[in-house]
Amino acid sequence: MSQSEADSERMRQALARFDEANREDPRRVRVDGLELPQELVYGRRMSDCLSSFSPDASEPLRLAVRAQHLCRWRLAREEYAPGRAGYLEWRRDCGRMHADLAAETLALVGYEPSVVERVGSLIRKEGLGSDEEAQSLEDVACLVFLESYSEAFVAEHDQAMCRRVFRKTWRKMSPAARRVAAQVELAPAVESLLQELVAALPASTVAQEVSK
Numbered sequence: 001m002s003q004s005e006a007d008s009e010r011m012r013q014a015l016a017r018f019d020e021a022n023r024e025d026p027r028r029v030r031v032d033g034l035e036l037p038q039e040l041v042y043g044r045r046m047s048d049c050l051s052s053f054s055p056d057a058s059e060p061l062r063l064a065v066r067a068q069h070l071c072r073w074r075l076a077r078e079e080y081a082p083g084r085a086g087y088l089e090w091r092r093d094c095g096r097m098h099a100d101l102a103a104e105t106l107a108l109v110g111y112e113p114s115v116v117e118r119v120g121s122l123i124r125k126e127g128l129g130s131d132e133e134a135q136s137l138e139d140v141a142c143l144v145f146l147e148s149y150s151e152a153f154v155a156e157h158d159q160a161m162c163r164r165v166f167r168k169t170w171r172k173m174s175p176a177a178r179r180v181a182a183q184v185e186l187a188p189a190v191e192s193l194l195q196e197l198v199a200a201l202p203a204s205t206v207a208q209e210v211s212k
Contacts, residue, residue: 011059013109018043018066021101025073039069045148049140053180060115061133064122065140067102069094099123139177142169143184146194151187166193 025037046065050057057065075094080086099120106116121127127134145153146169154162173181186194 010109010111011063014063014105014111015047015066017105017109018070018102021071021105022069024071027073039072042069042144043067045144046140049144049147050136053140053143053177054136057136058133060118061122061136063102063106063115064119065137067098067105067119068123068137068141070098070101072098095124135174138172139174142173143177143180145169146181146186146190147184150190154187154189154193162193163196166190167197170194170197 019040022039022043023037025039027038028035029038029041030036031041043066046068047062050062050065054061072094075090075097077087077090080090080093102123103116103120106119111119122131122134122137125134125138128138129135150166153165157165170178181194182198
């Protein structure tokens with residue numbers, strides 16, 4: 001077996017183990033008439049989106065994208081204080097847990113410590129603003145939210161909350177991701193909110209993004 005074949009087999013095993021862990025999610029979502037574990041669906045959607053958005057993504061980024069919500073149901077939001085402070089603490093703890101669980105799997109299938117640490121750093125979203133791959137992970141997460149989860153979010157929250165969340169989502173995205181988002185077929189309510197956000201941007205900002 002060549003080194004490239006060994007690397008490919010190692011990643012296949014890691015992704016399969018991530019999926020196996022996420023199959024234990026007691027929460028279910030309906031996809032094409034089937035009831036499936038929520039985080040199993042999310043992880044695969046993340047991988048599919050990355051393959052489209054960044055076909056040449058590195059192996060650590062591909063692993064991090066699949067494991068970003070690894071076993072998230074184990075840390076319930078309700079166990080933390082209400083409000084923004086509690087939410088941020090929960091998100092930080094989730095990131096640490098996902099990275100730690102991913103590290104255990106990656107070590108089991110034979111990844112070097114340097115790769116394990118890189119995947120963990122990406123999952124914890126370290127280096128946002130300076131790390132291109134961390135931004136790619138953020139872009140993919142935002143695109144998956146818009147394409148697969150935003151319609152339900154709009155249906156469950158008031159307009160003020162939706163505007164705040166969509167504004168933050170748009171700000172997190174790179175110009176490349178925003179261009180992709182503009183081509184995604186979205187529910188009318190979501191499309192309307194995004195158009196409202198873009199219309200509110202300064203003309204110079206829109207021109208810069210289109211030209212990049």
